[in-house]
Amino acid sequence: MAAVTYGSVKRPGSKGHRPPPRFVPAKKISWRERAIILVPYLWMILFFLIPFLIIFKISFSITEIAIPPYSPIITFEEGAMQIILHLENYTNIFTDPDGTYLRSYLKSIQVAAFSTVLCLIIGYPIAWALATSKSATRNILFLLIIMPSWTSFVVRIYAWMTILKRNGIINDILMTLGIIDSPIHMLQTDLAVYIGIVYCYLPYMVLPLFSALMKVDNSLIEAAQDLGCRPIKTFFKALVPQTRSGIIAGSMLVFIPAIGEYVIPELLGGKDSILIGRILWQEFFNNRDWPLASAVAITMLAIMAIPIIWFFKNQRKSGGKA
Amino acid sequence: MENTTPQNQSNTTLSNVKPGDTVVSKQAHLPGELPGKKASPMEQNKKPILQIQGLTKNFTNFTAVNNVDLTIYEGEIFALLGSSGCGKSTLLRMLAGFEHPSAGHIILDGEDIVDLPPYKRTLNMMFQSYALFPYMTVRQNIAFGLKQEKLPKDVINERVDKMLKLVHMEEYVDRKPYQLSGGQRQRVALARSLAKEPRLLLLDEPMGALDKKLREQMRLELVDIINSVGVTCLMVTHDQEEAMTMADRIAIMDRGEFVQIGGPREIYENPNCKFSAEFIGSVNMFECTLTTSSLERSIIACNDFERPIELQHDIDIADGMPLSIALRPEKVYISHEEPEEETNWCSGIVENIAYLGDISIYYVRLPSGRIITSTLPNVDRFKVGLPTWDDRVYLSWDPESCIALTF
Numbered sequence: 103m104a105a106v107t108y109g110s111v112k113r114p115g116s117k118g119h120r121p122p123p124r125f126v127p128a129k130k131i132s133w134r135e136r137a138i139i140l141v142p143y144l145w146m147i148l149f150f151l152i153p154f155l156i157i158f159k160i161s162f163s164i165t166e167i168a169i170p171p172y173s174p175i176i177t178f179e180e181g182a183m184q185i186i187l188h189l190e191n192y193t194n195i196f197t198d199p200d201g202t203y204l205r206s207y208l209k210s211i212q213v214a215a216f217s218t219v220l221c222l223i224i225g226y227p228i229a230w231a232l233a234t235s236k237s238a239t240r241n242i243l244f245l246l247i248i249m250p251s252w253t254s255f256v257v258r259i260y261a262w263m264t265i266l267k268r269n270g271i272i273n274d275i276l277m278t279l280g281i282i283d284s285p286i287h288m289l290q291t292d293l294a295v296y297i298g299i300v301y302c303y304l305p306y307m308v309l310p311l312f313s314a315l316m317k318v319d320n321s322l323i324e325a326a327q328d329l330g331c332r333p334i335k336t337f338f339k340a341l342v343p344q345t346r347s348g349i350i351a352g353s354m355l356v357f358i359p360a361i362g363e364y365v366i367p368e369l370l371g372g373k374d375s376i377l378i379g380r381i382l383w384q385e386f387f388n389n390r391d392w393p394l395a396s397a398v399a400i401t402m403l404a405i406m407a408i409p410i411i412w413f414f415k416n417q418r419k420s421g422g423k424a
Numbered sequence: 425m426e427n428t429t430p431q432n433q434s435n436t437t438l439s440n441v442k443p444g445d446t447v448v449s450k451q452a453h454l455p456g457e458l459p460g461k462k463a464s465p466m467e468q469n470k471k472p473i474l475q476i477q478g479l480t481k482n483f484t485n486f487t488a489v490n491n492v493d494l495t496i497y498e499g500e501i502f503a504l505l506g507s508s509g510c511g512k513s514t515l516l517r518m519l520a521g522f523e524h525p526s527a528g529h530i531i532l533d534g535e536d537i538v539d540l541p542p543y544k545r546t547l548n549m550m551f552q553s554y555a556l557f558p559y560m561t562v563r564q565n566i567a568f569g570l571k572q573e574k575l576p577k578d579v580i581n582e583r584v585d586k587m588l589k590l591v592h593m594e595e596y597v598d599r600k601p602y603q604l605s606g607g608q609r610q611r612v613a614l615a616r617s618l619a620k621e622p623r624l625l626l627l628d629e630p631m632g633a634l635d636k637k638l639r640e641q642m643r644l645e646l647v648d649i650i651n652s653v654g655v656t657c658l659m660v661t662h663d664q665e666e667a668m669t670m671a672d673r674i675a676i677m678d679r680g681e682f683v684q685i686g687g688p689r690e691i692y693e694n695p696n697c698k699f700s701a702e703f704i705g706s707v708n709m710f711e712c713t714l715t716t717s718s719l720e721r722s723i724i725a726c727n728d729f730e731r732p733i734e735l736q737h738d739i740d741i742a743d744g745m746p747l748s749i750a751l752r753p754e755k756v757y758i759s760h761e762e763p764e765e766e767t768n769w770c771s772g773i774v775e776n777i778a779y780l781g782d783i784s785i786y787y788v789r790l791p792s793g794r795i796i797t798s799t800l801p802n803v804d805r806f807k808v809g810l811p812t813w814d815d816r817v818y819l820s821w822d823p824e825s826c827i828a829l830t831f
Contacts (some may be wrong), residue, residue: 109693324522327618330572338541339568343559417747 156401161396162187174394184327191397203381203398207405210378213292213367214360217299221307221356222349224300225381229311229348233318248304259298259369266294266370299360306355314348354410361406378402470497472539473656474519474624479528480513488514488682491528496624501650501657503671505664505703511680514659516626519658530540533623535540543572548622552629554613556601563597563614569620587615590649607638615648618653625650627659631666638719643669661680664704669690676700692752698829701750708751708796714743723767724749724828728792734767741830748829755825756798758811759818769820772796774811786811788819 131139163172163186177184195203232243250258265271266288273285288294318341326340342349364379371377378398385395446647474496481489489511496502517523519530530538537545545623547571556565566587570580588594591611600661601609617625630646631639648671650657652713661667667674668688676683676699677689684691684700695701698709710733712726717739724751733749741747763769772788775795779802786798798819800810811817 142453253601319553319555321551321553321555322557324520325549325551325557326568327522328549329569329616330543332543335572340557343557346559 109169157396157399159398160392161191163393164188165391165393171390193392195401206376206381207379210361214357217296217360218353218357220300221304223308225304225311229308229315232312234316247308259366262298292375295367295375298366298370303356307352310351311348314345318344473498475531477529480526482526487680492560498657499654500672501670503674504660504677505674506677507662510677512677516628516660520547520626525569546622547624548617548620549626550613550617556613558601560818561600563599563811566613566619568615577775583619587750588617606634607642616631625657626657629658629661676703697831698748706753710748710749712747714739714741714745714747716743728790728794729770732767733771733826734823735826739828750829751821751825753797753799755821758798762818763820771818774813774815774817
């Protein structure tokens with residue numbers, strides 16, 4: 103194997119050390135390793151890239167009463183190939199007179215963002231408790247967090263419906279205790295949607311936070327205290343920066359699926375909480391307007407992808423080890 | 425045990441050894457002064473800055489620190505020396521406020537700080553791992569403590585610049601810790617803990633994260649910086665060389681208690697028990713019996729020697745009682761000629777010679793089977809006539825070199 107040389111050579115007269123060079127040895131990848139890498143690639147191509155391209159293609163056609171219910175983009179007429187790209191679907195989204203689409207986008211982002219913050223606030227102490235518990239209790243706590251996901255997602259949402267409805271458990275208890283006279287309207291409100299999303303997505307916040315908290319260097323926390331930080335300041339100055347990767351990962355795992363969430367707002371939300379997931383459903387199945395639905399989906403992807411890509415790029419720039 | 429303490433670099437040679445020739449000194453970081461002879465803080469009328477009274481820390485099934493008393497004086501560097509698990513770190517953490525003592529008082533500047541949280545204590549700690557914030561630059565790290573005091577920005581900047589200059593890190597202000605070498609990180613950590621001008625600086629294994637070569641260099645540098653600031657300093661270490669080089673006074677700790685407290689020279693020359701004698705440096709330890717003891721003379725019989733051991737002072741135990749005699753290897757003279765004295769020598773066969781560069785260690789087997797070590801500085805290593813393997817040699821020592829230990 104060729105001799106390994108590092109990028110930086112200390113020049114005479116140049117004082118001090120350069121930062122250690124990021125060195126990645128040029129390693130030959132054997133065909134075995136290639137084959138292993140190929141599996142996830144194939145998976146992503148088959149189940150993500152190809153469906154995405156199909157949806158992308160449909161978004162440029164117009165609806166037709168046919169099977170499939172949209173116009174072909176590529177047609178052959180008299181031996182000449184014709185490609186017609188319809189951009190109306192995209193312009194419709196932004197120029198809709200009621201602003202239905204834009205409003206539901208904003209609403210989705212708002213609900214997802216607020217749910218993410220709630221998950222973070224609730225999840226952090228839980229993750230902290232997990233990380234600082236003894237290994238025996240930790241297993242039990244883990245089980246308690248993961249066990250709900252052993253039952254079906256839809257069943258759990260239905261369970262929340264029976265808890266939150268007019269004559270549900272909460273209203274029953276509050277009424278028998280005499281705290282309220284008439285039942286509180288909880289089901290089919292935004293509150294119910296938040297409860298549902300936070301309940302379902304909390305584990306996805308807790309687990310990355312937990313693994314970040316496990317790696318926390320306790321001496322940094324002590325150092326912050328030693329240098330005069332009160333507990334709250336210590337938390338923000340020594341613990342949060344150390345668990346940043348966990349906070350980001352957890353937030354992504356909650357925010358991204360929450361934006362496109364359909365079942366929870368449909369079952370727990372009110373008629374006015376029109377989120378983008380419900381719009382998609384309506385366009386696909388009620389209106390059978392596949393091209394417009396595809397355009398809505400592609401636009402949603404773009405709305406989500408752009409800030410995420412920007413974020414990760416920024417991350418790398420300011421990066422380093424942290 | 426490894427023995428490379430500066431004490432061995434004495435100027436004794438084989439032929440002209442005289443008792444007074446052995447120079448035992450702390451490494452001379454203050455030229456012209458023998459720090460081992462420095463007056464104790466009590467003699468200098470220094471005022472106590474930290475008083476620990478009856479400090480105890482019990483964990484569920486053991487006692488880490490057991491009813492410890494200690495006074496530390498203004499301006500001194502004090503080392504807690506002990507092997508791992510002796511309670512020295514727990515003691516330090518109680519001072520910093522990370523552990524709450526089970527009993528006792530910690531009085532800093534006349535105020536009992538036992539119930540104060542760490543952020544209210546006017547002391548700072550340099551952590552073993554340095555605990556620099558990896559997401560902050562050198563400047564931000566040093567400024568961190570000052571920012572918590574809500575000082576004006578220009579005051580902070582001025583103080584940080586002063587600290588950077590003190591530790592010679594001006595060029596690295598904008599580096600992140602991972603871009604620094606181990607020694608540089610240590611300097612930043614020191615600057616950060618000194619920036620708040622603490623009344624007491626705590627050092628937790630200050631050299632623990634450095635390699636051996638750097639360690640020796642940083643010891644003196646650290647002492648210089650600490651002395652130039654004039655801060656009182658309490659350090660914890662398991663490295664006796666480090667403690668002897670850096671500290672004015674040392675406390676040897678074992679199983680949560682202090683075994684001996686004193687200057688490096690005092691502890692080395694006059695250990696008060698077997699533990700301290702064996703812990704610091706190497707030592708030949710002999711189980712003996714007191715034959716007679718008078719004011720000027722004590723005669724001790726040892727099964728390992730044909731000749732009795734003679735000390736020129738009395739020993740405060742009854743005749744016929746057992747005691748231990750400790751003898752430092754560098755104080756055992758080795759020769760081919762039989763000494764003329766009646767006492768304080770024995771004979772043996774050179775079993776092995778370990779060449780360590782600066783010194784050689786002779787392992788001499790006595791007729792009883794015991795091995796006794798004697799070190800020889802290597803200035804004369806290649807002179808003819810030095811004892812070599814399987815030679816019959818005579819080991820002798822001065823009466824004052826023997827330390828009688830009764831427990």
